[in-house]
Structure formats: C-alpha cells, structure tokens
Amino acid sequence: MESNEQPKKGTISIIVDIFKRSAGAMLVPVLAVFTAMLVGALVIWGAGGNPIAAYIGLFEGAFGTARALSETTVWATPYIFAGLAVALAFKGGLFNIGAEGQLALGAVAAAWIGYALPDVLGVQIPGFIHLFLVVVGGLLAGALWGAIPGWLKAKTGGHEVINTIMMNYIALNMVSFLLNGVMKDPNPLNVIARTPLIASGARIPAIIEGYRFHWGFILALVVAFFIWWLLWKTTLGFEIRTAGANPDAAKYAGINVARTIVLTMAISGTLAGMAGVIEVTALNYRHELGFSQGYGFDAIAIALLGKTHPLGVVLAAILFGAMRNGATRMQFMTQIPVDVIQVIQALILLFVAADAIIRYIYRIRTSEERMVLTRGWGG
Amino acid sequence: MELRRFAFIALIIVVMFGTIVAIGSSRTSPGILIVSMLATTIAVATPLTLGALSGLYCERAGVVNIGIEGMMLASAFFGWFAAIYMNTILKMPPLLSLWLGVLAAIVTGGLMGLLHAVLSVTFKVDQIIGGTVINLLAVGISGFFNRQLFFEKGSIFGGQVPHAPGTLPAFHVPILADIPVVGRIFEQQPIAISAILLVFFTHYVLFYTRWGLRTRAVGEHPRAADTVGINVARMRYANVIIGGLMAGLAGAYFTLESVPSFEPGMTNGRGFISLAAMIFGNWSPFGAWSAALVFGAAQALQINLQFFRELIPPQWAFLQQASIVGLVPYLLTMLILTGIIGRTTPPAADGVPYEK
Numbered sequence: 001m002e003s004n005e006q007p008k009k010g011t012i013s014i015i016v017d018i019f020k021r022s023a024g025a026m027l028v029p030v031l032a033v034f035t036a037m038l039v040g041a042l043v044i045w046g047a048g049g050n051p052i053a054a055y056i057g058l059f060e061g062a063f064g065t066a067r068a069l070s071e072t073t074v075w076a077t078p079y080i081f082a083g084l085a086v087a088l089a090f091k092g093g094l095f096n097i098g099a100e101g102q103l104a105l106g107a108v109a110a111a112w113i114g115y116a117l118p119d120v121l122g123v124q125i126p127g128f129i130h131l132f133l134v135v136v137g138g139l140l141a142g143a144l145w146g147a148i149p150g151w152l153k154a155k156t157g158g159h160e161v162i163n164t165i166m167m168n169y170i171a172l173n174m175v176s177f178l179l180n181g182v183m184k185d186p187n188p189l190n191v192i193a194r195t196p197l198i199a200s201g202a203r204i205p206a207i208i209e210g211y212r213f214h215w216g217f218i219l220a221l222v223v224a225f226f227i228w229w230l231l232w233k234t235t236l237g238f239e240i241r242t243a244g245a246n247p248d249a250a251k252y253a254g255i256n257v258a259r260t261i262v263l264t265m266a267i268s269g270t271l272a273g274m275a276g277v278i279e280v281t282a283l284n285y286r287h288e289l290g291f292s293q294g295y296g297f298d299a300i301a302i303a304l305l306g307k308t309h310p311l312g313v314v315l316a317a318i319l320f321g322a323m324r325n326g327a328t329r330m331q332f333m334t335q336i337p338v339d340v341i342q343v344i345q346a347l348i349l350l351f352v353a354a355d356a357i358i359r360y361i362y363r364i365r366t367s368e369e370r371m372v373l374t375r376g377w378g379g
Numbered sequence: 380m381e382l383r384r385f386a387f388i389a390l391i392i393v394v395m396f397g398t399i400v401a402i403g404s405s406r407t408s409p410g411i412l413i414v415s416m417l418a419t420t421i422a423v424a425t426p427l428t429l430g431a432l433s434g435l436y437c438e439r440a441g442v443v444n445i446g447i448e449g450m451m452l453a454s455a456f457f458g459w460f461a462a463i464y465m466n467t468i469l470k471m472p473p474l475l476s477l478w479l480g481v482l483a484a485i486v487t488g489g490l491m492g493l494l495h496a497v498l499s500v501t502f503k504v505d506q507i508i509g510g511t512v513i514n515l516l517a518v519g520i521s522g523f524f525n526r527q528l529f530f531e532k533g534s535i536f537g538g539q540v541p542h543a544p545g546t547l548p549a550f551h552v553p554i555l556a557d558i559p560v561v562g563r564i565f566e567q568q569p570i571a572i573s574a575i576l577l578v579f580f581t582h583y584v585l586f587y588t589r590w591g592l593r594t595r596a597v598g599e600h601p602r603a604a605d606t607v608g609i610n611v612a613r614m615r616y617a618n619v620i621i622g623g624l625m626a627g628l629a630g631a632y633f634t635l636e637s638v639p640s641f642e643p644g645m646t647n648g649r650g651f652i653s654l655a656a657m658i659f660g661n662w663s664p665f666g667a668w669s670a671a672l673v674f675g676a677a678q679a680l681q682i683n684l685q686f687f688r689e690l691i692p693p694q695w696a697f698l699q700q701a702s703i704v705g706l707v708p709y710l711l712t713m714l715i716l717t718g719i720i721g722r723t724t725p726p727a728a729d730g731v732p733y734e735k
Contacts, residue, residue, distance in 0.1 A: 047527045095507055097445075158716035161507055162658060165445070165651055166709040172648075173709075177702040294518070300511050337526035342519030350512045354502040 029305050029312070031358050032351035033319065040344035049336045058341075061329025062322035068329070070213035074283065076321030078103070080220040081275035082299035083317045084227050085146075085268045087308040091231055092264035093244030098149060098164030099272040100296025101171030102142040106273025108175050110138030110280040111287040112183060114198025127201025134202045135277055142273015143266045145171060150265025154258035160265065168296060179289045193289035204282040216278035221314065223274065228310040230267075240264050272299075301349035320345060384661075387720050388669055391711070395676045398698070403687045410560060416679050417564050421571055423682070424668075424675025425636070426451065426646075428574040429629035430653025431660065431667035432581055433488075433622040438662060439585060440618035441598035442499050443506040443730040446513030447626050448650025450491040454630025456521035458484025459543070459641045460528065462634075466544040468535065473544035477635055481547075481570070484631035485624050491517070492623015496616045503732035514650075522643045543639035570628060570636045575668075577625070582664040594618055598726035601733040611733050629653070655712035661723050677707040 041051035062072050082099045089096035114134045118125050125133070149163035179193040186196065204215050231237035243250040243260040250257050275295065280287055302320055306312030323345065327338040351358050358364070399416055400409045430447045437444035462480025465471040471479070491513055498509035529540050550572055552565040585591035596604040597614040605611050629650075634641050652674055659673075660666025681704040684691065688699065697703050715723055 043523070047523070097507070097511075152713070152717065156717045158713070158718075161445070162654070162716060163713055166655065166713050169648055169651060169709045170706055173702040173705040177697075177700055180700070180702070181697075297511055297515055300508070301515065304508065335531055337523050337531070339519055339522030339526060342515060343523055344519075346512055346515035346519050349508070349515060350498070353504045353508045353512065354498055356502050 025307060025309075025312075027364065028355050028358055029307065029316070029352060031362055031364075032305070032355070033348055035351050035358060035361065036344050036347035039347050040340060043343060044336050044340060047336070049334055054330050054334045054336045054340075057330035057333035057336075058323065058326040060326070060333075062326030064329075067211065068325065070208075070211040072318070072322045072325045073217040074212050074214070074321075075325045076318045077214070077216045077220050077278060078275035078295055079298065079302055079317035079320050080217075080224060080314055081271050081278070082295050083302035083306060083313040084224060084310060085271035085275075086299045086303035087306060087310065087313050088227060088231070088240070088271065089264060089268040090303060090308045091244050092240040092260065092268075093247065094150070094153070094261065094264055094268070095161050096146065096149075096164055096265065096268045096272075097161055097296065097300070098145065098167050098171075098269070099275075099299045100294075101164070101168035102145040102269040102272035103276040103295055104175045105145050105171050105276070106138040106142035107276030107280050107287040108178060108183070108195075109141035109273075110134045110277045111195040111198060113137040114202045114280060115196045115286075118199060125199075125201070127199075130199060130202040131204070131281065134198065134281055138277035138280065139270050139273050142276065143270040146269015146272065147262055147266040150262040153265075154261045175287075176289060179287070185286070195286045195288075197285045198280060202281065203285055212283065214278075214282040216282040219278065220317075223271070224310040224314045227271075231310075236263070272296075298345065301345055301352075304352050305348060384715075384720050388673055391673055392676055395680045399680055399683050402684065402690055402695075405690065406687065412683075414560055414563050416676070416683055418566070419679035419682055420672055420675045421564065421567060421575075422637075422675075423678045424671045425571040425574045426629040426632045426649050427653050427656050427671035427674055428578060428668050429570075429625050429632070430650055431656040431671055432574075432577055432664065433625035433629065434654050434657040435581065435585075435662060435664060435667055436594075436618045436622035436625065437492075437495075438657070438729050439598045439726055440594050440615045441601060441726060441728040441731065441733070442495070442615055442619050443510065444495060444619070444622055445507055445510035445651075445654060446491065446495055446517075447629075447653050448646055448648065449510075449514035449517030450488050450623055450626035451630040451633070451650045452521050452644070452646045453491055453517040454484040454487040454627040455633040455646060456525060456630075456641055457487040458627075458631045459634035460524070462544055463536075463541055467541040474548070476544045477547055480635050481628070481631045484635070485627040488623040488625070488627020488630060489620050490623070491626070492620040493616075495623065496619040499732065500612050500615045500619070503734075506730050506732075518644065521641075525641060525643060540640075546639050547636045568636045570632045573628065577628075578664050578668045585664065595726070598728055601728050601731075605733075605735070615733075626650070652708045655708050658723060658725075659708075659712050659715050662725060673711070674708040677704045680704065 037055070041055070044051040044054050061068055063069055082103060085099045085102070086096050114130070117133065118130070145167060149158075149160045149167060152158040152163050153160045176193065179195065183195050184190070185192070185194050207213055207215060229237075231241060239250070239255045239260050240263070242253065243255060243257050243264070247257050250260070276287070298320060302316045303313060305316035305319075306314070323341045327341040330336055331338045396413055396416055400412055403412050430451060433447050433450065434444050458480045461483030462476045465476035465479050466473055494516075495509050495513055498504040498512065499506045528534050529536055547568050547570065549566050549568050552567070552572070556562045556565040558565075585594065593604065593609050593614055596609060597611050597618075601611045604614075630646070633645055653671070656670035656674055657667045659670035660668065681699065681701055684699050691699065714720065
C-alpha cells in the first residue's frame with residue numbers, strides 16, 4: 001500500500017516545493033513593487049494629489065474594461081520581447097543595452113520589406129510568403145544589430161555595454177534619416193516621419209474585430225516558453241548559461257566561448273527585433289519615428305524584476321504594460337501627470353537592484369548569491 | 380595621447396573644417412569661416428566636455444557612470460525651474476535668478492551623484508544598473524514636475540509657463556576677445572568658459588595633487604589603496620558626487636545658457652556622447668576635451684552648413700541632416716574600442732565594487 005501512496009505524496013510535495021520556491025523567488029520583486037508604489041504615493045501626495053484615487057484610476061485604466069485589458073496586452077507585447085532579449089543576454093553574462101536600436105532596426109526592415117519589396121522586385125508576392133519575408137527580414141536586422149557588439153566583444157574585447165549604447169544611437173539616427181527621407185510616406189497630407197502602410201497581405205489580422213489585442217501577445221507567450229526551453233533543456237542553453245556564469249570554466253569544459261557570446265547576442269537581438277516586427281505586422285502596419293522611445297531601458301528593469309527568468313519577464317512585462325496603459329486614465333481622472341509612472345518604474349528597478357534595501361526594510365534573510373552582471377569595462 | 384590617435388583626431392578636424400571652407404569659400408573668406416566654426420564648436424562642445432569630466436571623476440575612482448544623461452536632464456530641469464521661480468515668484472533680477480538657477484542645477488547633479496554613490500558604493504549594485512536607475516528616474520521626475528508645476532490647473536505659475544529670465548550673457552575675455560577676427564572665439568558664455576577651465580583644473584587635480592593620486596589608486600587597485608590607509612568608500616563617494624556636480628553644470632548649459640526653455644528629453648543623448656568622449660579620450664581630461672571638440676565640430680559643421688544651403692552640391696545635401704552628423708561620435712567611439720587606432724585602457728578596477 002505504501003508504495004502506492006508514496007508517488008502521490010511525492011507529486012504533491014514537488015508541487016508544494018515549486019510553489020515555495022517561486023514564492024521565495026517572488027518575495028523580493030513583489031515587495032520592491034509594493035515599496036516603489038508606496039514611494040510613488042508619497043510623490044503624488046507631495047504634489048498635491050490623492051494617491052488612492054490615482055491608483056484606483058491606474059487600475060481601472062489597466063484592467064477595468066475589456067478594452068483596457070486589450071490595451072494592456074498591446075503595451076505588454078513589446079515589453080515581453082525586449083525583456084526576454086535583455087534577460088537572455090544576462091543569462092549569458094552579457095549586458096544588452098541595445099534592445100532599443102535592435103527593435104527600431106527590426107521594425108524599419110520589416111516595414112520596408114512590407115511596403116516596398118513587391119515594387120522593387122516588380123512581382124506580386126502572395127500574402128503568406130510576403131508576411132514570412134517581412135518577419136524574417138525584421139528578425140535578421142535585429143539579429144545583426146545584436147551580433148555586431150557580440151562579435152566585437154569576442155574579437156576585440158570591446159565592452160558590449162558601450163558598443164550597444166553607441167549602436168542604439170547609430171540605429172536611431174539611421175532610422176530618423178530614413179523615415180525623414182527615402183522611406184517617408186509620400187502621401188501629400190503626411191507630415192510625420194513614418195513609412196507608408198505595408199501591403200495588406202503581409203499583415204497579421206486582428207483576433208477580435210474592434211480591439212487592438214493581437215496575435216503578437218500570444219506569440220510573445222509562446223516565445224517566452226521557447227526561451228525557457230532553449231535555456232534549460234538544450235545544449236546551446238547550457239553553453240549560454242555556463243559561459244555566463246563562469247567563462248573560464250566554460251572554456252575548460254570545451255565550450256567555444258567566443259561563438260557562444262556572438263550567438264547569445266544574436267538571439268538577444270532577434271528577440272528585440274521581434275518586438276519591432278510585431279509592431280509593424282500586427283499593430284500599426286507601418287513604422288513611425290518615436291515608437292520605440294524608452295523600450296530598451298524599460299526592458300532592463302523588466303528583465304531584472306523578472307529575475308531574468310522567462311516566466312518572471314512575462315509577469316513583469318504585463319505589470320509594466322498595465323502601468324503604462326492605466327496611466328492615461330489616471331491622469332484623466334486625477335490630473336496626476338502620467339510621468340509619475342516612470343518614476344515608480346525607476347524606483348522598482350532601484351529596489352530590485354539594491355535588494356539589500358528591501359531585505360533591510362522587511363527583515364528578510366539573504367538566501368541567494370548576489371547576481372554579478374558586469375565585470376567592468378576592462379571585460 | 381598616442382601619436383597615432385592624435386594624428387587621427389587632427390585628420391578628422393581638418394576634414395570637417397575643410398568641408399565648410401570648400402563649400403562656403405565662394406561667398407565668405409576662409410578665415411571668417413574657420414573662426415565661426417571654432418566659436419560654434421567650443422559652444423556646442425560645452426555639455427560634452429562637462430559630461431566627459433563627470434564620467435572621468437567617477438571612473439577614475441572606479442565607478443562606471445552611464446547615468447550622465449539622466450544627471451544632465453534632471454539638472455537642466457531643476458536649474459531652469461529655480462531660475463524661473465526666483466525671477467517670477469520671488470521677483471529677483473534676471474541675472475541673479477539665472478546664476479541661482481545654475482547653482483540649483485549643480486546641486487541637483489550632486490544629489491544624483493550621491494544617489495549613484497549610495498547604490499554603487501554602499502549597496503554594491505551593478506553600476507550599469509545604477510546608471511540606468513538614474514536615467515529612468517531623471518526622465519520621470521523632470522517630466523512629472525514639468526507637467527505638475529507648469530501645466531496643471533492650480534500650479535504655482537497658474538497653469539502656464541511664465542516668461543523665462545533669458546540666457547546667461549556672453550563673457551568678453553579681456554584682451555583676447557579684442558583681437559580682430561579671431562577675437563570672436565573668445566566671446567563665449569560663462570558655462571562654456573568654465574568647462575575649459577575645469578579641464579585644466581581636473582588635469583591638475585588628477586595628476587598633481589594627493590587627492591588625484593588617491594583617486595587614481597582607488598580606481599586602479601582599491602585593495603592596495605586600502606592597505607596604505609586610503610578610505611576607498613569615502614574617495615569613491617566624493618568623486619562620484621563631484622562627477623554629479625559636473626553633470627549638473629552641463630545640465631545648466633541646456634536651459635540657462637543655450638536656450639531659455641525646457642523640453643522633456645532635451646539632452647537628447649548628449650550624456651551618452653559625453654561617455655563616448657571620455658572613452659575616446661582614453662580617460663584623460665585633455666583627451667576627453669579633444670574628443671568633445673571633435674564631436675562638437677561635427678555638430679558645428681552641420682549648423683554652419685545651414686548658411687550655405689544653396690551652395691551645397693545635391694549629392695552632398697545629406698550632410699545637412701542632423702541624423703547623419705549625429706552618427707559621427709558613435710561610429711568613432713566604436714572604432715576606437717576595436718583597438719585599430721591605439722589601445723584604450725580604462726582604470727583597472729572600473730566598475731568593480733570593492734569588497735573589504
């Protein structure tokens with residue numbers, strides 16, 4: 001009889017164990033968010049507002065109606081992709097500050113293939129193939145923009161933080177040049193730096209008519225699961241994590257560290273590029289200047305709040321998306337400027353990164369090792 | 380500086396000045412063109428020079444600072460706000476208001492520096508993340524208070540931006556500014572002049588004083604410094620706060636010297652160009668300054684080309700676009716980092732928290 005019961009107990013205790021572990025892992029992030037909201041409330045109160053009314057407005061704006069919920073997923077989608085990009089690089093011991101540029105280039109490449117390729121080739125491209133080309137083109141652009149700093153790091157030792165920052169601005173200047181010049185929507189009524197609309201065949205149709213909720217969000221969840229599988233169930237994932245945790249040990253274990261660095265950055269860039277591709281194919285059907293302002297830096301906060309775990313990243317991205325989305329209603333109802341959300345998000349990053357503050361306030365024992373992310377410019 | 384890199388910088392400057400002379404010489408004499416380019420270059424290089432000095436103090440002491448951009452932005456806002464507050468609410472004379480604004484900007488920068496020091500020295504947070512916190516926070520608080528203080532109903536200025544007290548008046552450098560033609564270069568606004576003085580001052584402090592020696596020791600080999608009795612944490616705190624003050628003065632340039640207004644996000648990446656200038660200049664004050672001048676010259680070229688719009692051959696018309704000239708600092712910095720044009724050597728302990 002005992003042998004019959006034990007496996008049952010075993011499964012239950014495993015589930016309990018997983019819950020305990022994830023509750024333990026989530027404790028600091030949850031308290032960090034709570035503390036940041038508390039400080040945010042003080043800022044709102046100090047500026048003469050009512051924090052409770054503001055947060056009610058924020059919540060209603062993010063989850064109150066079906067439309068609000070739909071808009072929250074729209075905000076969360078690029079955050080998930082960009083957050084995964086940064087988190088994956090962290091796992092590989094690399095700091096990708098370049099998600100912003102990778103995203104923008106992915107979007108521009110996708111938009112160009114989407115509106116111009118049929119004319120350039122002079123042929124009618126069937127919808128499905130066209131969409132495929134748009135997606136692949138956008139992802140390749142992102143991958144390339146990620147792989148270059150990876151390659152520079154592997155070859156010359158140039159620190160990826162500096163190179164990704166530089167490449168952000170190179171990308172943003174290039175995109176601005178293109179969208180104000182050759183790629184600008186030629187419609188005589190248009191004064192905005194944006195591309196023409198992409199061909200209707202290359203668009204991903206809406207899921208529910210009248211709502212902006214789109215397939216990109218579902219794809220983001222699938223990709224998050226894929227990244228988890230890649231990191232923990234494949235050889236490549238093992239190599240990425242080993243090279244990240246201890247490059248010297250990885251070298252002695254026979255892992256080609258230089259190749260792993262380039263690959264990690266390329267995959268990271270692809271993920272960021274995906275955020276841009278989805279914006280073009282599933283949401284706006286064009287690329288507009290200024291779409292991506294700030295996603296790259298927010299993604300760092302999201303990756304850290306999610307403890308660089310794909311599931312954590314998804315939750316953190318939804319939280320950030322909800323805040324950004326709900327902020328508009330908050331401002332409408334209480335006249336508290338939307339910018340307070342950015343203050344709260346910066347504070348979340350602060351409390352997650354300086355978890356000693358949180359542990360001190362709430363008297364939590366230190367249980368895990370400190371995360372070492374960068375090792376200085378000298379590399 | 381290595382000869383190879385010096386030659387490289389000289390070449391870029393010659394190319395840029397050559398371009399403006401080649402295009403404009405049919406209408407204006409080359410001498411006047413070069414003087415005008417130089418004057419603009421020094422002016423627009425001001426925030427880059429100060430930003431690079433900000434990074435220099437921090438990194439020479441072993442603390443990486445990618446938060447220069449945020450420090451500048453927050454200081455630009457609070458300096459501007461203070462100047463308007465003094466002028467409109469407290470009815471102070473414009474010039475005094477402006478100078479108090481500069482002071483407020485510097486204090487704001489110092490406080491941001493203090494935050495960076497608390498995070499990176501006391502809590503040993505990853506310094507790149509500490510810088511990111513500062514950048515995000517600066518965008519948030521400057522945007523929040525800009526809307527809250529100026530545009531909300533019932534705000535202290537009654538819901539509209541009051542008339543700003545203008546910008547800091549140009550300073551006439553005695554004797555030098557009286558030289559015909561060339562004198563124009565020495566007709567600069569006060570923050571531009573202080574930036575240059577601070578380059579010399581920083582060089583002196585870093586390499587000829589006990590303080591500088593200790594700062595460099597803490598950045599190169601904190602354990603050795605600790606062993607001989609230098610307080611590593613205190614040196615790092617002090618230098619990061621000084622770095623913050625520099626970034627604060629750079630912020631004041633935007634709203635009190637360059638234009639009399641504030642726009643959200645108006646620093647527009649110049650904090651990161653400063654970081655690039657510091658790296659390009661190989662972590663030395665004069666190197667950083669020359670890099671800031673190179674990057675400034677690129678911007679000056681684009682500004683001065685506007686005067687000769689119709690003289691520019693169509694195939695070179697793209698040079699007038701800010702986004703093309705904007706590429707220069709970033710591309711050059713990446714090139715430098717590859718090691719093709721001489722090696723760059725950051726302080727050995729740069730970015731590494733010190734564990735006793």
